[in-house]
Each structure stands twice: as structure tokens, then as C-alpha cells.
Amino acid sequence: MESKQHLYLVDGSAYIFRAYHRLPPLTNPGGTPVGAVYGYTTMLWKLAEDLNKADGPTHLAVILDKASTSFRNDLYDQYKAHRPPPPEDLVPQFPLIRDATRAFSLACIEEEGVEADDIIASYARAATRRGWDVTIVSSDKDLMQLVGKCGQGDDGVEGGCIDMLDTMKNQRIDVPEVIEKFGVPPEKVGDVLALMGDSVDNVPGVFGVGPKTASKLIQDYGDLEAALAAAPSMKKGKLQERLIEQADMARLSKELVTLKEDCPLPIEMEEFRLIAIPPEPLAAFLTQHGFTSLLKRLDGGHGSPERATQLHPSKPVTAGVNPIEGAARQDLPEWPKIDLDAYTCVTQTADLEAWIARAYDKRLVAIDTETSALDAMRADLAGISMALGPNEACYIPLAHGGSDMFAERPEQIPLETAIALLKPLLEDDAVLKVGQNIKYDLNVLARHGIHVAPIDDTMIMSFCLDAGRQIEGIGGGHGMDELAERHLGHKTLTFKDICGTGKKAIPFGEVPLDRATRYAAEDADVTWRLHQMLKPRLSHEGGTRIYERVDRPLIPVVAQMERHGIKVDREKLAGLSKQFAEAVAALECEIFAMCGFEFTIGSPKQLGDVLFDKLGYKGGRKGKSGMYSTDQAILEGLAGQGAEVATKVLEWRQLTKLRSTYTEALQAAINPDTGRVHTSYSLVGAQTGRLSSTDPNLQNIPIRTEIGRQIRECFVAEPGHVLLSADYSQIELRLAAHMADVPPLKEAFEQGEDIHSRTAMEMFGTVDRDTRGRAKTINFAILYGISRWGLAGRLGTESDEAQAMIDRYFERFPGIQRYIVSTLETVRERGYSETLFGRKTWFPRITSKAQAERAGSERAAINAPIQGTSADIIKRAMARMQPALTEAGLSHVRMLLQVHDELVFELPEGDVAAARPVIERVMAEAALPAVTLDVPLGVEIGSGHSWGAAH
Known part of the structure; x- marks a missing residue:
């Protein structure tokens, strides 16, 4: 007997x-847009590979919509009436798909005449x-609706069953998952x-009946007809009225959402049998459209040489570019000027549903959250703004009103209602969500059970394009205010x-709704416009390469790390703080004894006067302020x-x-709800692309000192868990050996030698x-x-030595000198340096x-190229x-921290x-x-119950 068949x-x-x-x-070599084609091809390839690895698939077919109309338009002429035409650059990609x-x-x-869902239902x-x-x-x-349906088999054959696979979430959808989503089988x-309708397809449903009410009605009465029949005897109210008045509309909606299961089957199912992919037609298709990376994948990494296409662009010629001009400024599209009075304040559920429906139609929405604080892990959500086009923006207030319990709150x-309505949109893979520093919004919304995806971030785009660029009078930052002025010529409202x-400041939740709408919706509008330009x-x-392959994928990862946080031992911190205070007091006594009198050590003016005027040390330099400099270099020299x-x-x-930065500040930074410290990482804080850490800064703890080790001992794992530290070993020197092509250093790393000993022998x-x-x-200083x-x-030597x-050093390692000379020539010519992955850093000065x-x-x-590549x-x-x-x-296993070249994880002790x-x-x-x-990347790993013990 033939084994059971499984159709996908x-x-x-x-x-x-x-x-x-x-x-x-x-675009492909012929100039035709192919972004969606490339993405579709990779997704289909992944599915085919995953199916080959899975158990049981025997047949597969792809079902597409033929046209925008179907028999449902004959039933209801407004069906899908509000859907806009597909994007202009997507239309020529349909036949290529x-x-x-x-x-x-x-x-x-x-x-023709039926939708893809009907064809799927009929084949299923x-x-x-x-x-x-x-x-x-x-x-x-x-x-x-089809899940769990088991057919009565022909000729006594046992019927098969239907389930679903959401490849974006890698989740099987069976009867329990459907019941969890809808509350009904x-x-x-x-x-x-039929009761709740569908704003995307313009299925009317019953006005005012949302998912929860619809689900409860069917749970209570069994089906649509029973619920409608029971309406006259229900408790008087709007729900009863609407069910009676709109019963026919509900029945029409049931016809519209019911899948047609008896469509003619144009191809016999036996022709869907899965076979190994014949390479010739696929290779021809990939070659035709310039998909060289996929072509290499097809033939095991030995594809034809890459051509300069927009998928693999040749390096742009930028000789003579002025780093403060050119692409940093653009001509504005023909948009209407930003009009703060054009924005809408959404205070009714029906209005919000309409905005959500339009967002589905647009397939792209700019979003922004307004909160009570800057700390995403403690802030309360005051409202959410959305933008769908220039001046087409709204603000949805959610927690406005005075802090006094008797204060009048606006409608x-x-x-909870707004979150339930927004969650499907913000999590829908077919709608792109755009934000400015969207990591903050991800964390705020995650605390409300919304996991936003897919995303774009205008702040990160700006950083990938213009890191280091300056425009006189505006600056080179990547915050919204600067970007709006630089690219849109618009000065935004400020917080x-x-x-x-000062004392007159009020929380955002107490701002009147008209003013709040102007501010919040402007943020979303500006974000939408910036996205269209960047x-x-x-x-x-x-x-594209650095944004898509490095920075954008990192945004949700870093957001999750921030939400995880790390536990600190409050008692140990307090003890260490007391110890530091005692040591500081003892040092003050010693310093006063050496000087013969007391003064304010923390005052640069008083310290300078003491060192150079009263004690007579040489080397004092006065600045424009008339004070002596007492910076670290001066003190180290003395x-x-x-x-x-x-x-x-x-x-x-x-x-x-x-003491102030860590042992005291860390105690104050412990989140009362989680008992952990949640640092905030900036993806645009360091010009070379390194992450920076703030509130609190966990990246400046001394690495190789006893004091630094004591502070790290205060970072601990939860009971039964350990912290694991994974640190790249001398990664910048390894990259220098590769990028400068230094054979002795490459050989040393290949053989696992101590690189500093090898350099000492050479020098x-x-x-x-x-x-x-x-x-x-010398190794680090030269770089x-x-x-x-x-x-x-x-080194404590004379400058000649x-x-x-x-x-x-240059004589022994001439590649280093060649690298330095070449890098400087390139930067002077182009205006920017570049990492191995294409990250640009501009140097206008x-x-x-x-x-x-x-x-x-x-x-x-x-x-920059070395540190940026690292x-x-x-x-x-x-x-x-x-x-x-x-x-x-x-x-x-949870990734908690990133500190320069080190990653810190928390995991059960038995999983190390x-x-x-x-x-x-x-x-x-x-x-x-x-x-x-050309050199291996060495990784040093340790674990222990504290961060200090893991080193």
C-alpha cells in the first residue's frame, strides 16, 4: 500500500x-525592479529546503491571486473596494515571481473569478x-476555517487532515491554536x-462588534443564525439593536468570508509531486536577474564572478566629494508642507479601526509612542501616533488626564481595547512598521504584549549613510530634530x-489632546517622510549591505537584551560603596598631608593652583579661562x-x-519590577559603529584592575544559573593583520602564538x-x-626614541605602513573610510x-576601518x-550584555x-x-556565578 501523501x-x-x-x-541588470522577486525567491528556497529536512511532504504547489476581482464582487460591489493598487515598482515583479x-x-x-484562498480550499x-x-x-x-477538517476518504481510504504552517513565526497552526485565537473551533x-467583519477586505460585518464580542456570541449561541435569531430576546442595548438592524449584512458577510471548496482543479495533484530541484532552469533565472549570491548557493559556492548590479554594486566614484554636501542634502519631493493642523486625534474605536484598515492597505505605517519617561522599562504608555503619508497622521491618546484621581479625563x-486592535497590525509581516529609534518603541510595546515586526528605522538608516557628516548650523546627529531640519527643512516641535x-514641566499625559496631537503626529509624519527619502x-x-546585513537585524536583538537586563547584588554593591568611601577619605587625608592644607580636590581651579603655584611643579598650562589644566595626561606626566x-x-x-558611576548609581538603577538593571544601548552612539551603553553605562568598568573585578563581582546570575562571558581575543590586531596583509602577524595568529611576544621578538x-x-x-598604539x-x-621615553x-615597527611590518598610507589617501579622496562590510565613516575635517x-x-x-569591522x-x-x-x-540561554568585544549570557548551570x-x-x-x-577569530569563554568569576 502506498505511504500517506502530504500536500503543501x-x-x-x-x-x-x-x-x-x-x-x-x-534592480536587475536590465533595470527592472526585483527586490520582491529576490525576497520571494529566497523565502521559497528556504521553504523547499526546510521541507526536504522535515518528515512527510510529498507534494507542493504555490497558489496566487489572478486578478483583483472575484465572484464576491458580484455579491457585494464594495468588497475590497478600499484596497489601493499595488505599489508601482511591485507591478512589473508579479510575472517575474x-x-x-x-x-x-x-x-x-x-x-480568474476566484481568489487564491478558494483554490487552496478546493485543493485541500x-x-x-x-x-x-x-x-x-x-x-x-x-x-x-479549514484547519482540522478531515475528509471522508474515497473508496474506504482513511481521510486526511488539514493544518497550517506560519513560516514567519515557524509555528504550526492546528485546532488548539485556532481556538486560542478566535475562542471557537x-x-x-x-x-x-461574519460578525466582526474585515476592514482590510471591506467585509462589513456588524458595526461595533469586535473580535471578543463576536467570539462570545458564537460561544453562547452556537452559530451566526442562532445568534441573530436570539437578538430580539437579548438585553436591550446597542448590541441588540445592531444585531437586529444589520442581520442581513451579517449574513452577506458570512457568504463573503466562506471559502469556495468546489472550484475546478486546473492541474492534477499528482503533478505537484516534490522532486529534487533541476538546477538548469533555476540557474538560468538567477543569472538573468543578477542574483549572483543565490547562484553561488545553487552550485555549492562556485558561481560565476559577481557583476556590478544593484544587488552587488560597484564602489561609487566619489572623488572630490565635499563631505558636508552631496547626498547629505536632497531635493524635497513634491509633498505638501508639514501642517500641524491636518492631524487627527483618534478617540473612537471605529475611527481607530478605520486607520488600521488604511494602514493594512498602505502596507507601510510610521509609528511612534508617547510615554511618561525616557526609561522604556519603566515608562507608562500615554499614546501612539501613526502616519500613512504626508500630513496623513493621527494620534491615539491612551492615558491622558490629570494625575489627580479627581481630575477630569478626556474621552x-x-x-486594553486599543492594544487589542493595534496588535495584529503591528505584528503583521505584510505591513512594514517604520520608526525613528524604533528600539525604544519595541520595548514599550513589548511590555504590552506587542512584538512589532517587520521594522525599518530612520535613525539607523541615517547613521549608515551619514555617520560623521556635518552640516553647518545643523550638525551631524541622527536625532529626529536634526534629521527633519537637514532633510526636510523643517523645525519640529520640541518636548x-x-x-x-523646570518646576512648571508637566508629564505628557497631562498635555491637552489638541497640543499632544500636533506634537505626536508630527513625529510620525516626519518619520514617514524621512523614510521615503533615506x-x-x-x-x-x-x-544597503551594512543596513540590511548588520544594523537592522540587530535592533530587535538589542531591544530584547535591554528587556532581559542583568541582576546585581545590592548588598555587595552597598558594601563596596562603603569601602570606596573609606578609601576616598583616606586618600584625601594623604593628599592634604602632602600639601600641608585642605582644599577641594574635585575643583580643577583649586587643584591647579595647589600643584603649580603653591607646590611649584613644572609643566602647568593655563587655558583661555586662566585656569591650569589638570586633565589625566597632565597628572600622569607629573x-x-x-x-x-x-x-x-x-x-x-x-x-x-x-563610586558615583557604579556602586551608588547601580543601586538606584535596579528596576523595582524586575529586580534587575536594564542598560540602554545606542546603535548610533559611536561613529565607528560600536554600540554604546547608557543609563547606566556598563562599558567603562576598568577591565584589568582589581577595582574593576570587584565591581564585576556585583553582577550575578539568578539562583541555579551562571553568567557566561565570551570575548574576542585581540580581534583588532587580527583584523589589522588581515586588512594590512602582514604575513608575520597572520602566521603568529594561525599558529596560536602570543602576538605581543612575536612583536617583541621582531622589534x-x-x-x-x-x-x-x-x-x-606599540601594537595597539600604531593602530x-x-x-x-x-x-x-x-612608554616613558624621549620622542626620538x-x-x-x-x-x-614599520620596517618589520611594512604592510601596516602601507595600510595607513593607503587609508589616509582614500579618505582624503572620498571623504570617508569603509569597513570590510561596507560601513562608511565620514571625516569632513x-x-x-x-x-x-x-x-x-x-x-x-x-x-575606523579596523574598529568598525570589529x-x-x-x-x-x-x-x-x-x-x-x-x-x-x-x-x-539569554544574551544580556555587549561590552566592546565581549558578550555576556545567563543560562542554567547545567547547560554551560x-x-x-x-x-x-x-x-x-x-x-x-x-x-x-586570513586569520582565525579567537574566542575566550569563561563562566561563573558572577561576571567577575566568568573572566
Whole structure:
């Protein structure tokens, strides 16, 4: 007897729109838009691969919509009437998507007069009657009516059953999942849909009946007809009136949502049988459209050489570009000027449903949240704004009114109701959500059970395009106010304008709704406009690769890390703080004894007067203010001359800073709801692309000092868990060896040698503690473009001797000098440096006539490609980490912190042995396949019950 057959029916239309919004606007060698085609092809390929790995699939077909009208339009001429035409650049991609499907040698089915859902239903029911099982690859709620249906088999064959597969969430949808979503079994879903209607398809339903009410009616009365029949005897009210008045509309809606299960089947199901993909037609299709990376994948990584297409653009010619002009400024599209009076305040459920329906139609919505505080983990949600086009924006107040319990509150939609309505939209894979610093909004909304996806971020786009760029009078930041002025020529309302300052400041939730709407909706409107301007620039200016492959995937990862937080031992912190306070007091006594009198050590003016006027130390320099400089370099210089008081002041400064910044501040930063500390990471805080940490800053804890270790001991794991630290070993030196092509260094890393000992041998001919220490200083200093005087200061030598060391270093490692010269020439010519992954950092002052400005830019330009590539690599590792852990059955391992080259995880004690190799592999292979390095990436891993013990 033949084994059981299993048919997969793919809802191709959903794939198309998901692909369109997930990828940038790409073109093939002929200039035809192919972004959606490329995304669709990769998604279909992944599905085919996953099915080959799974158990049981024997047949597969892709079902598409043939036209925009069907027999339902004859039933109700307003059916889908509000749907706009597809985007202009998507239309020419529809036939190419059909070509892509057939290139995989898969059946592609579409029929006039019926929708894809009807074809799916007809094939599914026909298959179950033949005893086949059916999986519908979709998350469409209409198709959930079919789940669990088991056909009565022909000729005594046992009937097959139907389930669904949501590939975006990697989730099977069976009867329990449908009941969880609708509150009724699949066969009653049509009744619920008939009552609640569908704003996207313009199915009318019964006005005012939402999902919960519809579900309860069907639960209580059994089906639509019974609920309508019972309406006259229901409790008097709006619900009763609407059910009686709109009974015919509900019955019409039931006809519209009911799937047609008896459509003619244009292709025999036997022709859907899955076979190995014939490579020739697929290779021809990929070649035709310039999909070279997929072509390589097809033939095992040995595809034809890449051509310069918009998928793999050649490097743009930018000689002579002025870094403060060009692409940083754009001509405005022909949009109406921003009109703050054009915005809508949404306070009625029906109005919100209408906005949501329009957002589904647009397939793109800009969003912004208004809250009570800057801390996303503690802030209360005051409202949400949305924008669908220029001046087409609204504000949805959710918690406005005075803080006094007796204060009058304006009319607004209840928070729970609004969240329930917005959640499907904000989580729908077919609608792109755009934000400015959307990570904040992700965290605020996640606390309300909404997990927003897919996303774009205008702040991150700006950073990928213009990091380091400056425009006189505006600046080079990536905040909304600066971007609006730079790109739109518009000065935005500020938070201070709306809420005031100082003692007169009020929370946003107390702002009158008319003013709140102007401010909040403007944010969404500006975000929508910025997205329209910045997104095309990514592909035109070579920013797509870094945005799509490194930065955008990291946004939800970092947001989740912030929500996880890390536990700190409050008692240990308090004890350490007391210890530091005692040490500070003792140092003050010593300093006063050395000076012979008391003064305010923390006052630069008083300290300068004491050191240079009263104690008579040499080397004092007065600035424009007339005060002596007492910065760290000055004090270190004095300490090097034997001034013990300077040494004590440096110790005092370190302890007071650590006490205020960490041992005291961390106690105040503990979230009362979670008992953990939640730092905030900025993806645009460091020009080279490194993440920066604030509130509190966890990246400046001293690394190799006893004090730093004591502070790290205060970061602890939950009971039964440990912290695991995974740290890249000397990653910047490894990258320098690769990027500068330095054979001795590459050989040393390949053989696992101590790189500083190898450098000491090359430089000094011998290795001991002193020469290794000097070599280590030189290795890092050279990569930061240090001057002879800077190196002399670090090594405690004369500048001539330091220059001799630099010359000897370049003699032994000539690739380093070539790298420096080449990098500076390139940056002077183009205006920017570039990492191995294409991240640009602009240096507008590298040709400055001011020597100090020029030298500072040159030092930064030398290091930026190396430090930036290091940052890109750890970001790629972070984005890949959770999928790899989940695949290994370790989804409960949580990534908590990123500190420069280190990642910190929390996991059950018994899972260390299993997690360790996964984490090490992901980090070691993070550059692949985009970049193949000539040196291995070393990863050092340790674990313990505290962060300190994990080092």
C-alpha cells in the first residue's frame, strides 16, 4: 500500500508582500525592479529546503491571486473596494515571481473569478478526500476555517487532515491554536468573521462588534443564525439593536468570508509531486536577474564572478566629494508642507479601526509612542501616533488626564481595547512598521504584549549613510530634530515646547489632546517622510549591505537584551560603596598631608593652583579661562616625574568616579519590577559603529584592575544559573593583520602564538616582561595612529626614541605602513573610510587647515576601518546567536550584555557545556560568508556565578 501523501499549499500572495517590505528596492541588470522577486525567491528556497529536512511532504504547489476581482464582487460591489493598487515598482515583479516559482519546477496556480484562498480550499478538501494530509503555508485568518477538517476518504481510504504552517513565526497552526485565537473551533471561525467583519477586505460585518464580542456570541449561541435569531430576546442595548438592524449584512458577510471548496482543479495533484530541484532552469533565472549570491548557493559556492548590479554594486566614484554636501542634502519631493493642523486625534474605536484598515492597505505605517519617561522599562504608555503619508497622521491618546484621581479625563479609547486592535497590525509581516529609534518603541510595546515586526528605522538608516557628516548650523546627529531640519527643512516641535521645563514641566499625559496631537503626529509624519527619502539612498549610495546585513537585524536583538537586563547584588554593591568611601577619605587625608592644607580636590581651579603655584611643579598650562589644566595626561606626566600627590589625585578621581558611576548609581538603577538593571544601548552612539551603553553605562568598568573585578563581582546570575562571558581575543590586531596583509602577524595568529611576544621578538630580538609590555603598547598604539610624542608619553621615553620604534615597527611590518598610507589617501579622496562590510565613516575635517583638527581626523581615520569591522563582526554574531541557540535546543540561554568585544549570557548551570561550543562557533564564524578572513577569530569563554568569576 502506498505511504500517506502530504500536500503543501503555499499562499504565494502573502509571500510576495512580505518579500516586498523586507528588502530594499533592488534592480536587475536590465533595470527592472526585483527586490520582491529576490525576497520571494529566497523565502521559497528556504521553504523547499526546510521541507526536504522535515518528515512527510510529498507534494507542493504555490497558489496566487489572478486578478483583483472575484465572484464576491458580484455579491457585494464594495468588497475590497478600499484596497489601493499595488505599489508601482511591485507591478512589473508579479510575472517575474511566477517565473521564479516555475524556475524551482514547482506548480504555480491562479484562476480568474476566484481568489487564491478558494483554490487552496478546493485543493485541500480534494486532497483530504483522497486520504492525503494537507498543510497550508500561510497565517491568513480566513484559511483557519479549514484547519482540522478531515475528509471522508474515497473508496474506504482513511481521510486526511488539514493544518497550517506560519513560516514567519515557524509555528504550526492546528485546532488548539485556532481556538486560542478566535475562542471557537475552526468550523465556527466563519461565523465570528461574519460578525466582526474585515476592514482590510471591506467585509462589513456588524458595526461595533469586535473580535471578543463576536467570539462570545458564537460561544453562547452556537452559530451566526442562532445568534441573530436570539437578538430580539437579548438585553436591550446597542448590541441588540445592531444585531437586529444589520442581520442581513451579517449574513452577506458570512457568504463573503466562506471559502469556495468546489472550484475546478486546473492541474492534477499528482503533478505537484516534490522532486529534487533541476538546477538548469533555476540557474538560468538567477543569472538573468543578477542574483549572483543565490547562484553561488545553487552550485555549492562556485558561481560565476559577481557583476556590478544593484544587488552587488560597484564602489561609487566619489572623488572630490565635499563631505558636508552631496547626498547629505536632497531635493524635497513634491509633498505638501508639514501642517500641524491636518492631524487627527483618534478617540473612537471605529475611527481607530478605520486607520488600521488604511494602514493594512498602505502596507507601510510610521509609528511612534508617547510615554511618561525616557526609561522604556519603566515608562507608562500615554499614546501612539501613526502616519500613512504626508500630513496623513493621527494620534491615539491612551492615558491622558490629570494625575489627580479627581481630575477630569478626556474621552479616549481604553488602553486594553486599543492594544487589542493595534496588535495584529503591528505584528503583521505584510505591513512594514517604520520608526525613528524604533528600539525604544519595541520595548514599550513589548511590555504590552506587542512584538512589532517587520521594522525599518530612520535613525539607523541615517547613521549608515551619514555617520560623521556635518552640516553647518545643523550638525551631524541622527536625532529626529536634526534629521527633519537637514532633510526636510523643517523645525519640529520640541518636548519642551509642549511640556515645559523646570518646576512648571508637566508629564505628557497631562498635555491637552489638541497640543499632544500636533506634537505626536508630527513625529510620525516626519518619520514617514524621512523614510521615503533615506531608504532609496541606501541602494544608491552603497548603504544597503551594512543596513540590511548588520544594523537592522540587530535592533530587535538589542531591544530584547535591554528587556532581559542583568541582576546585581545590592548588598555587595552597598558594601563596596562603603569601602570606596573609606578609601576616598583616606586618600584625601594623604593628599592634604602632602600639601600641608585642605582644599577641594574635585575643583580643577583649586587643584591647579595647589600643584603649580603653591607646590611649584613644572609643566602647568593655563587655558583661555586662566585656569591650569589638570586633565589625566597632565597628572600622569607629573606622576611620571615623581610627584606622588599627582598619583594620589589620580587614585582619588578613579575611586570617586567608580563610586558615583557604579556602586551608588547601580543601586538606584535596579528596576523595582524586575529586580534587575536594564542598560540602554545606542546603535548610533559611536561613529565607528560600536554600540554604546547608557543609563547606566556598563562599558567603562576598568577591565584589568582589581577595582574593576570587584565591581564585576556585583553582577550575578539568578539562583541555579551562571553568567557566561565570551570575548574576542585581540580581534583588532587580527583584523589589522588581515586588512594590512602582514604575513608575520597572520602566521603568529594561525599558529596560536602570543602576538605581543612575536612583536617583541621582531622589534627587539628578545622576549621578556619589559619587551613584551612595550610591544603590546606599540601594537595597539600604531593602530590608533599615535604620534611620536604620544608613544613617548606611553612608554616613558624621549620622542626620538619613540620615533625610532615606530620606524622599526614599520620596517618589520611594512604592510601596516602601507595600510595607513593607503587609508589616509582614500579618505582624503572620498571623504570617508569603509569597513570590510561596507560601513562608511565620514571625516569632513581630514583636509582642515587647522593642524590639530586634521591630525585628530587622521588618527581616527586610520583606526575606523579596523574598529568598525570589529564592531560589525560582533553585531553579526549577536544577530545570529539566538537562532543558533534555539536550533541547538538552548532557547532559554539569554544574551544580556555587549561590552566592546565581549558578550555576556545567563543560562542554567547545567547547560554551560552544551552552550559553550554554539556560542564559540557563532562568534568565530560571524564574518562569513560575506567576508573570509586570513586569520582565525579567537574566542575566550569563561563562566561563573558572577561576571567577575566568568573572566
